[in-house]
Amino acid sequence: MKFLDRLEEWLVTLLIGVATLITFIAVVHRYLSGYAIPVLQDWLLSVNLSWAQELTIILFVWMAKFGAAYGVRTGIHVGVDVLINRLDDKMRGKFIVFGLLAGAMFTGIVAYMGAHFVWENGAHYALYKLFGLDLSDVLEGPTTPDLEWPTWIVYSAIPLGSSLMSFRFLQVCFSFVRTGELPHHDHGHVDGIDEETGVVEVNEFDLDDNLHPHDLKNKMIGSSDSGKRQQGGQQ
Numbered sequence: 303m304k305f306l307d308r309l310e311e312w313l314v315t316l317l318i319g320v321a322t323l324i325t326f327i328a329v330v331h332r333y334l335s336g337y338a339i340p341v342l343q344d345w346l347l348s349v350n351l352s353w354a355q356e357l358t359i360i361l362f363v364w365m366a367k368f369g370a371a372y373g374v375r376t377g378i379h380v381g382v383d384v385l386i387n388r389l390d391d392k393m394r395g396k397f398i399v400f401g402l403l404a405g406a407m408f409t410g411i412v413a414y415m416g417a418h419f420v421w422e423n424g425a426h427y428a429l430y431k432l433f434g435l436d437l438s439d440v441l442e443g444p445t446t447p448d449l450e451w452p453t454w455i456v457y458s459a460i461p462l463g464s465s466l467m468s469f470r471f472l473q474v475c476f477s478f479v480r481t482g483e484l485p486h487h488d489h490g491h492v493d494g495i496d497e498e499t500g501v502v503e504v505n506e507f508d509l510d511d512n513l514h515p516h517d518l519k520n521k522m523i524g525s526s527d528s529g530k531r532q533q534g535g536q537q
Contacts, residue, residue, distance in 0.1 A: 303473075307375070310466070314369050321361035328354035353448040360446075360456050367463025374405070374470035377485030398484065399475060406471035409464045416460030424454035 328351050335346040373379045386397050424443020431437060444453050478484055 310368060310372050310375075314365055314372055317361050317365035317368070321358045321365065324354050324358050324361075327351070328358075356446060356448040363456070364459040364463070367459045368466065371463060371467040371470045374467055374474060375485060377474075395478075395482070398478060402471050402475035402478065406468045406475065409468040409471060413461045413464035413468060416457070416464055420454045420457050420461055423457060424452045425458075428452065428454065 331346060331349065331351050335343060337343060370379075386394055389397065422441075424441070427437065427440045427442045430440050445451060446453060446456060474485060
């Protein structure tokens with residue numbers, strides 16, 4: 303399972319990273335092409351990036367589908383559990399199991415219907431062509447406008463991502479039945495930033511850096527008054 307977890311995380315990271323990079327390059331290309339810079343402008347205008355928006359949308363769709371499965375595993379999805387938390391532990395557990403199984407069933411149905419759609423949208427043709435079978439009664443399927451990729455490849459995110467999401471629902475359900483715990487994500491925590499432990503004492507009156515003359519005078523008067531009060535206390 304750890305291999306699948308790491309593969310899922312790396313896939314989501316790679317998809318959003320590539321989409322962000324392509325978007326950045328396309329924006330820079332668009333703005334620099336408007337400046338009359340000799341040689342550079344001609345070269346930029348010769349570079350065709352009309353496919354960048356379409357590819358970015360495809361990458362974000364795939365990222366969203368697999369990111370949803372990652373969210374189920376880590377408990378990052380937001381849910382309304384006000385009523386469920388008011389129930390006793392036994393009844394609450396039943397509702398949680400029912401919700402997880404319902405999620406697994408729903409995403410499983412979406413995966414099945416998505417797989418059927420992908421098959422009829424061109425995957426059938428691609429598989430038959432790969433093995434050299436008869437293609438007379440098989441439709442080739444459409445392609446995307448800019449990249450001219452077979453759309454069945456793009457739509458494969460639906461059955462693949464939904465299947466993984468259904469598996470994650472079952473995984474979380476099994477873990478809850480066995481341990482009674484659900485995955486929890488702290489939305490206030492930022493990965494990579496270690497939280498400081500212990501109490502840090504800060505003296506807000508300590509102004510040792512770049513003191514102005516009036517600050518220095520006030521500090522000296524404060525120190526003098528403090529010394530007088532200490533002497534008075536000793537007496």
